[in-house]
Amino acid sequence: MRISRKSRLSARAATAGICLTLLPMTAIGQEVRDYPSQASFPNENREAVTRHLTSASSIAGTDLWSEFRWRCLISPLDRDMVWGVQHDGLVPATRLFDNLYSVGQNSVSSFALDTDDGIILIDALNNEDEAREIIVPNLRTLGLDPARIRFVIVTHGHGDHYGGAKYLQETYGARVVSSAADWQMMEDAFGRPGPFGSLVPPTRDIIAEDGDTISLGGTTVRLAITPGHTPGTLSLIFPVYEDGQQHMAGLMGGTGGGRDSETHRQQIASLNRWNELTAAAGVDVLLTNHPPHMDSNEKQYLLSYDATGGNNPFIYGRDKYRRYFEVLSDCTRVALARLGETGVD
Ligand SMILES: [Zn+2]
Structure with missing residues (x-):
């Protein structure tokens, strides 16, 4: 028996x-x-997994432990936990900096960068309903007029970032910005089987190229194309102000990483290049387009109660910002090693 x-x-x-x-x-x-069980990787290169996990966790130390935990451990190992944390839902609209506001939802971000001549919106949530029922009321709650949206920058061609862009384009005449590769991705998904097939993409508008800038009302957003998460993921560098003092924010559009060997390798190259670009620009503020990647919702909660001890939790400082992307780079090497890859240094 x-x-x-x-x-x-x-x-x-x-x-x-x-x-x-x-x-x-x-x-x-x-x-x-x-x-329920952790994901397993029967072909993994255990020695390389160990080596890069060790490197990532030591670079992370204690002050980036949570970010390391998400990218290296939770996200690849426990989808139930990912969906438990990263579920669709409301979070209060929050002012992050003098000129930057969080108007997205629990699972995915939307940021409003306010300028003298209008708003640059970064990402548009899952669909028209969320644009109309979440972004627009959130803007109004913060005293921002949605009719002032001039640009919608779509960081990449996954539906949770462009789903509401068509509505904002048609309702407010906002110009929509994406890379050529990800415009193609959005258009190709429409009407086809797959998670984004029901989404009508925005009408093709501004095609961003690497190094382009979007300027509005004295604010300039610098764009870089950082493939890996998608072929044309856009990443952004722009100034934010804290009590009138300028900081530089860096929003890498694809911190979710790659899906297979080829895209993991693209991602490593992009992460390395992003660290060079952001170091040269003096970036010291971390933003990601999914809150769990950096506990953004919890940081926003502290900000909303003025409970940060005077330290804006999105200001990482230049060294910690660089280490965050080194951690992501090592976690991507871990992902390759889990696929059995060797020579991933
Ligand atoms: Zn994505």
Whole structure:
């Protein structure tokens, strides 16, 4: 007679006086199945995984532990936890800097960069409903008129970033900016099987090239194309102000990383280049377009209660900013090693 693992657990719990009423009753002899479990990588190069995990965690130290944990461990290993944290839902609209506002939702970001001549919106959430029911009311809550949106910069061609762009384009006449590759991606997805097939993409408008700038009302956003997450992921550098003092913000549009060997390698090259670009620009403020990547929602909560001790938690400083991307780079090497790759230095 074989005793299933669940039965053994139940027997052990009973011995310990614990009632496991939440576990389904399992007949003796029945095989156990479908416990949630961490992802496994049967072909992994264990030595390389160890080496790059060690490097990432040591670069992260204690002050980037949470960011390391998300990129290197939770995201690749536990999809249930990812969806438990990164679910669609409302979070309060929040002013992050004198000229930058968070108007997105729990799982995905939208930022409003306010200028003298209008608003540059960065990403447009999942769909028209979220643009109309989340972005627009959030702007109004913060005293910003959505009719002043002049540009919508789409960081990349996944539906959770461009889904509401068509509505903003048609309703407010906003110019929509994306790279050529990701314009193509949005247009190709429309009407086809897949997660974004039901989304009508915005009408093709401004095609950004690497090194282009978008200027409005005395504010200039510098764009870089950083492939890896998508073929034409856009990353942004722009000034923000804290009590009138200028800082430089860097928003890498694809911190979600690649999906296979080729895109992981593209991502490593992009992360390295991004670190050079942002160091040269003096970037000291980290922004990501998914809040869990850097606990943005929790940081916003502290800001909204003025409970930061005077330290804006989005200001990482130049050294910590650089280390964040070194951690991502090592975590991408871990991802390659999990696929069994060698020579990923
Ligand atoms: Zn994406």
